Structure formats: C-alpha cells, structure tokens
Amino acid sequence: MARGTLREAPRSDKNGNAELLQAAAECFMEQGFHATSIDDVARRLGATKGRVYHYYRSKTDLFFDVHREGMRRNFEAVRPVVRGPDKGGVRLRAMFLRHALSMMENLAFETVVVQGVHMHRLAATTPEQRRVLNELMTIRNDFEALFKSVAYEGVEDGSIKAPDVSIAIKAALGALNWICIWYRPRTGETEDDRLILAEKIVDTIMHGLAAEAE
Amino acid sequence: MARGTLREAPRSDKNGNAELLQAAAECFMEQGFHATSIDDVARRLGATKGRVYHYYRSKTDLFFDVHREGMRRNFEAVRPVVRGPDKGGVRLRAMFLRHALSMMENLAFETVVVQGVHMHRLAATTPEQRRVLNELMTIRNDFEALFKSVAYEGVEDGSIKAPDVSIAIKAALGALNWICIWYRPRTGETEDDRLILAEKIVDTIMHGLAAEAE
DNA sequence: GTCTATATACTGATAGAC
DNA sequence: GTCTATCAGTATATAGAC
Numbered sequence: 001m002a003r004g005t006l007r008e009a010p011r012s013d014k015n016g017n018a019e020l021l022q023a024a025a026e027c028f029m030e031q032g033f034h035a036t037s038i039d040d041v042a043r044r045l046g047a048t049k050g051r052v053y054h055y056y057r058s059k060t061d062l063f064f065d066v067h068r069e070g071m072r073r074n075f076e077a078v079r080p081v082v083r084g085p086d087k088g089g090v091r092l093r094a095m096f097l098r099h100a101l102s103m104m105e106n107l108a109f110e111t112v113v114v115q116g117v118h119m120h121r122l123a124a125t126t127p128e129q130r131r132v133l134n135e136l137m138t139i140r141n142d143f144e145a146l147f148k149s150v151a152y153e154g155v156e157d158g159s160i161k162a163p164d165v166s167i168a169i170k171a172a173l174g175a176l177n178w179i180c181i182w183y184r185p186r187t188g189e190t191e192d193d194r195l196i197l198a199e200k201i202v203d204t205i206m207h208g209l210a211a212e213a214e
Numbered sequence: 215m216a217r218g219t220l221r222e223a224p225r226s227d228k229n230g231n232a233e234l235l236q237a238a239a240e241c242f243m244e245q246g247f248h249a250t251s252i253d254d255v256a257r258r259l260g261a262t263k264g265r266v267y268h269y270y271r272s273k274t275d276l277f278f279d280v281h282r283e284g285m286r287r288n289f290e291a292v293r294p295v296v297r298g299p300d301k302g303g304v305r306l307r308a309m310f311l312r313h314a315l316s317m318m319e320n321l322a323f324e325t326v327v328v329q330g331v332h333m334h335r336l337a338a339t340t341p342e343q344r345r346v347l348n349e350l351m352t353i354r355n356d357f358e359a360l361f362k363s364v365a366y367e368g369v370e371d372g373s374i375k376a377p378d379v380s381i382a383i384k385a386a387l388g389a390l391n392w393i394c395i396w397y398r399p400r401t402g403e404t405e406d407d408r409l410i411l412a413e414k415i416v417d418t419i420m421h422g423l424a425a426e427a428e
Numbered sequence: 429g430t431c432t433a434t435a436t437a438c439t440g441a442t443a444g445a446c
Numbered sequence: 447g448t449c450t451a452t453c454a455g456t457a458t459a460t461a462g463a464c
Contacts, residue, residue: 032332034248037457050430053459089424117395118246151423161425167411168418170396171389178388181331197381204382208422209365210303211375251439263441264448273440 017055020045025066025108033063033115060125064132067116070109071139075146077102082146088154093206095147096172100198103179111180113140144169172205231269234259239280239322247277247329274339278346281330284323285353289360291316296360302368307420309361310386314412317393325394327354358383386419 023044027036038059042048056062081094103110120137147169154160162168179201186193237258241250252273256262270276295308317324334351361383368374376382393415400407 032246032248034246038459039457048431049459050432054429057459059458092423114395154423154425159425160423162423163417164414167414168423170392171415171418172423174390174392174395175385175388177395178384178392181328181388181391182384200378200381201385203377204385204422206422206424208418208420209306209368209374209376209382209386210420211368211373212426252441253439262449264450267441268447271441 020052020055020062021066021069022108024062025070025112028063028066028115029108029111033059033119038062058129060129061132063112063116064129064136066109066112067136068139070106070113070116071136071143073102073106073109074099074113074143078146082150087157087159088150088152089157089159089206092147092150092154092160093202095150096176096202096205097198099173099176100179100201101194103176104183104185104194104198107180107183107185110177114177114180116140144173147173175201175205234266234269234276235280235283236322238276239284239326242277242280242329243322243325247273247333272343274343275346277326277330278343278350280323280326281350282353284320284327284330285350285357287316287320287323288313288327288357292360296364301371301373302364302366303371303373303420306361306364306368306374307416309364310390310416310419311412313387313390314393314415315408317390318397318399318408318412321394321397321399324391328391328394330354358387361387389415389419 020041024036024041027040027044030036031040036059038049038052041062042052045051052062056065077098078095081091081098084091086094116133116136117140120133125133148165151160151162151165151169155162155165183197234255238250238255241254241258244250245254250273252263252266255276256264256266259265266276270279291312292309295305295312298305300308330347330350331354334347339347362380365374365376365379365383369376369379397411
C-alpha cells in the first residue's frame with residue numbers, strides 16, 4: 001500500500017468521467033464500499049477494470065471522488081436560497097426543502113456521502129488518502145455550518161427557536177439524511193410527487209409533532 | 215457458500231456469549247461489516263478465530279446476532295412507556311427520549327442495527343441468511359409501527375398533529391438514528407449529560423424549529 | 429484508452445491437535 | 447472450548463498487448 005515513492009496528482013481528470021462516477025455511485029449505494037469490487041463497477045459500465053484504473057489509482061480514490069461530487073451537488077442545491085431578503089426561518093425552510101429533494105434526486109451520490117461520514121475514523125488509509133478524507137469532512141462541516149448560520153439568523157430575527165441550535169440542526173439534517181435509508185423512487189414517480197413528500201418531511205421538521213394546544 | 219447439505223440450528227447458544235457479542239459490535243461499529251475480519255473480532259477478545267467459529271458458523275451469523283441483540287435493547291428501552299394513562303403525545307415523547315438515550319448507551323449495537331437496515335437489499339446471502347435478514351427487518355418494522363400507533367393515538371386525542379404521521383415518524387426516527395453518526399461519549403460524561411442532550415433532541419422533534427409567532 | 433493476463437495479499441471457513 | 451495450521455476463493459493493483 002504505502003510505497004516509498006509518492007506519485008504525483010491522481011490520474012483523475014478534472015473533466016470527470018461522469019459515466020464512471022455514476023456507475024460507481026450506484027454500486028457503492030447498493031453494496032457499500034467494501035463489498036463493491038472494481039470489477040462490479042467495470043461490469044456496470046460494460047467495460048473491464050482497465051478502464052477504471054486508467055482514471056483512478058485506487059478504489060478509495062474513486063470513492064472519494066464520488067463523495068466529493070455528492071457534496072458539490074449538495075452545495076449547488078441549497079446555495080441559491082441561503083441569502084435573500086426573507087427571514088432566517090423562511091430561508092432555512094427553503095434550504096431543508098432543497099436538500100430533501102436533492103437526497104431523492106441524487107440518491108446514489110447522497111448515499112455515498114453518508115457512507116463517507118461513517119468512514120471518517122476508519123483506519124487503513126494512506127497518509128494522502130487521510131488528507132483527502134479530512135478535506136471532505138471539512139466540506140461536510142462547512143455544509144452543516146451553512147444551515148447553522150442561517151438558523152442563528154432566524155433566532156435573531158425571531159423566526160427560529162430551539163433549545164440548542166447546533167443540536168437542532170443535527171437533528172434536522174439527520175431526519176433529511178435518513179431519507180436515503182428508506183426512500184426508493186417508485187415507478188412513474190413525478191417531480192411533483194417528490195415535492196409533496198419533501199414538503200411533508202420539512203413541515204414536520206419545522207413544526208414538530210406536538211399539537212400546539214398542549 | 216450454499217451447500218447441498220443443510221446443517222441444523224446455528225451453533226450459537228441462546229445463553230449468548232455476551233463478551234463475544236460486545237467485541238463484535240465494537241468492531242462492526244468502527245470498521246463496518248465487510249472491513250471487519252473475524253481475526254479482528256478475535257483479537258479484540260484476546261483470542262483467536264477458533265473461539266468465534268465455535269459459536270458462530272459464519273461472520274454473517276455473528277453480525278445478525280449483534281443486530282438482533284440491538285433490536286432487543288431497542289424494544290426493552292421503549293416498552294415500559296408505550297402504554298399508560300397519558301395522552302399519545304406524552305407517551306410518544308417518552309419513547310423518543312428513551313430511544314435517544316438507548317442510542318447513546320448502546321452505541322455499538324445501534325450502529326450495527328443501522329448498518330443492518332442498510333444491508334437489507336444486499337445480495338450475497340444464503341437462503342437461510344436471507345430468511346433471518348427478513349425476520350430482522352420485520353422486527354425493525356414492528357419497532358417503527360410501535361411509534362406510529364402511539365402517534366395515531368395522539369392524533370385521536372389531540373396531542374399530536376402532523377401532515378403525514380407515517381412520514382413524520384420516519385423523520386423523527388431518522389433524527390434519532392442519526393445520533394450514532396455524530397455522537398461520541400466524552401470522557402467523564404455522566405448519565406445526566408446524556409439526558410440533557412437527549413432532551414434537546416426530543417424537544418426539537420416535538421416542537422420543531424419554527425417560532426410559533428410565524 | 430481499453431483490454432487481458434497475472435502477481436500478490438487477504439480472509440472466510442475448515443480440520444484436527446490439545 | 448480454544449488454538450494452530452491450512453485451504454480455497456476473491457480482490458486490489460500492475461504490466462504490457464492492442
């Protein structure tokens with residue numbers, strides 16, 4: 001594994017072999033990182049190992065790139081609604097909604113991101129791989145911080161309340177990330193169906209389960 | 215894997231080698247099912263493979279038994295508060311609280327349960343193993359159904375409201391199960407610390423993030 | 429760029445000593 | 447009941463043909 005000589009930049013071109021990333025994401029989603037062999041990924045591509053190893057030096061590097069792409073999509077989904085004239089509570093709700101939709105529409109990539117969070121403290125990585133993993137975790141933390149900062153703005157302007165904002169965000173993101181455990185697209189499902197589902201989830205997060213009456 | 219001859223009952227004694235289960239749970243939590251070798255489990259026990267294989271016929275069987283024990287603890291934790299004179303909302307809150315505490319106190323086992331849910335549709339199991347896995351999923355569904363039924367009672371008595379009770383429960387359990395991703399016991403942590411943390415999470419679930427004022 | 433070997437290593441599971 | 451070999455299968459990664 002760890003060699004004396006350290007090669008330079010990974011083979012992966014920035015352009016990105018989108019097809020390869022997608023195939024890998026699907027395999028990792030269905031079988032998990034360790035149970036997925038490079039042959040599995042290649043087979044799904046209708047190719048052989050050679051093609052995969054031409055772009056990625058190792059299975060771990062491939063996994064990391066899928067993870068990175070998943071996080072890129074996460075940011076892309078919520079970024080447009082982070083800032084704006086609305087109160088913090090309104091913007092936070094919009095962010096939750098977009099994240100929920102992103103979970104459903106990028107199910108394979110999102111599942112890999114969740115797995116990646118799980119692998120955080122995993123051993124068996126080279127120093128270089130650990131560096132990349134730490135970088136990915138920083139990105140993940142920044143993502144969570146984005147929600148937190150908007151939530152705090154909501155507390156300031158009176159549109160958000162919580163016993164502990166940091167914990168509340170963890171709970172809310174937990175509810176959303178959990179989507180990738182139970183959600184599976186039904187045949188013939190429309191974008192509207194997903195929106196309705198996302199609204200129900202986000203409403204629950206925003207208003208809770210307790211009836212106001214008490 | 216699949217043999218012509220089918221052996222009878224698994225070697226595992228019902229008494230349960232608690233020490234073995236605990237060691238396995240910890241390994242599975244830290245490295246996941248596939249990355250954990252039987253040698254890892256044995257090493258943690260200060261023993262060798264022989265001991266493990268004396269009790270379990272395969273790594274999968276061992277994993278399933280850890281999973282089963284995790285679910286047993288889940289039921290044990292919430293069962294005392296499912297029924298009672300209180301309104302549905304009050305009982306549901308108590309169930310959430312106990313589940314949250316159970317997540318923290320049985321972190322290793324709970325993490326395995328979460329992994330097990332993930333493995334649901336995984337291939338590469340013998341017919342017998344698939345039978346056991348289905349049984350475990352049924353148990354898991356029953357657990358979720360327990361929360362749902364109390365939530366419906368709450369809707370009836372006016373103490374619970376949600377746009378969709380089934381979805382709301384999935385969201386709430388997602389927030390709670392997600393605990394095993396980010397929670398790690400701090401040194402010197404007391405039971406009270408955990409209770410405070412659990413209360414914050416459950417309050418968020420019950421009352422949401424939106425300020426009532428609107 | 430992609431394929432076909434192939435080296436190398438690991439690990440799940442078994443057999444049999446003690 | 448636990449340990450020490452050991453086998454067999456599989457998977458990562460490489461080398462080199464095309």
